[in-house]
Amino acid sequence: EDKVVQSPLSLVVHEGDTVTLNCSYEVTNFRSLLWYKQEKKAPTFLFMLTSSGIEKKSGRLSSILDKKELFSILNITATQTGDSAIYLCAVITPDSNYQLIWGAGTKLIIKP
Amino acid sequence: NAGVTQTPKFRILKIGQSMTLQCAQDMNHNYMYWYRQDPGMGLKLIYYSVGAGITDKGEVPNGYNVSRSTTEDFPLRLELAAPSQTSVYFCASTFSRGQGFGGYTFGSGTRLTVV
Numbered sequence: 250e251d252k253v254v255q256s257p258l259s260l261v262v263h264e265g266d267t268v269t270l271n272c273s274y275e276v277t278n279f280r281s282l283l284w285y286k287q288e289k290k291a292p293t294f295l296f297m298l299t300s301s302g303i304e305k306k307s308g309r310l311s312s313i314l315d316k317k318e319l320f321s322i323l324n325i326t327a328t329q330t331g332d333s334a335i336y337l338c339a340v341i342t343p344d345s346n347y348q349l350i351w352g353a354g355t356k357l358i359i360k361p
Numbered sequence: 362n363a364g365v366t367q368t369p370k371f372r373i374l375k376i377g378q379s380m381t382l383q384c385a386q387d388m389n390h391n392y393m394y395w396y397r398q399d400p401g402m403g404l405k406l407i408y409y410s411v412g413a414g415i416t417d418k419g420e421v422p423n424g425y426n427v428s429r430s431t432t433e434d435f436p437l438r439l440e441l442a443a444p445s446q447t448s449v450y451f452c453a454s455t456f457s458r459g460q461g462f463g464g465y466t467f468g469s470g471t472r473l474t475v476v
């Protein structure tokens with residue numbers, strides 16, 4: 250059975266800290282891995298990673314994929330209270346009609 | 362552009378009642394999906410559609426039905442609501458013809474409580 254596992258399930262840090270969120274996957278065939286940020290409502294798209302070893306970066310957020318070890322990490326540097334959210338990881342497989350296999354998410358709380 | 366519009370935002374149903382969650386997108390996306398998200402869990406796929414007139418079951422279809430008579434609309438029908446259907450429901454769409462996959466566009470969600 251295809252599955253995506255995220256760790257930790259929850260994390261509390263102080264403003265200014267750097268955090269690393271993990272996502273590992275076991276799927277029959279892999280196409281891409283996606284990271285989403287979910288605040289109070291719908292998930293919003295952060296990154297899509299398809300190739301191993303190529304870092305995607307957006308401001309203080311960055312992510313990288315390791316297709317050999319079947320995992321991805323999401324880094325957030327100089328965290329701010331606005332980074333508090335659930336971070337979701339999902340994997341898409343070929344020929345799946347773009348269905349996503351979702352992890353349970355990491356709940357990140359940034360304390361002032 | 363409105364993107365993906367879901368209605369209602371909140372609803373309380375009694376056990377055994379029925380309702381339809383509405384989803385509409387104006388991006389000419391051919392793929393549409395219904396997910397449910399329970400507390401502390403990831404999203405589970407209920408049904409999806411690859412185009413008008415074509416629908417298929419996802420991971421958790423029992424107790425739900427869908428239709429896709431137009432490209433824009435993808436309503437989700439709950440028949441005989443049960444407490445286990447208490448959840449947040451998200452509609453999503455993706456992929457216009459001629460473009461590569463760039464992730465989903467989500468609606469704002471419907472929080473449903475069955476009592």
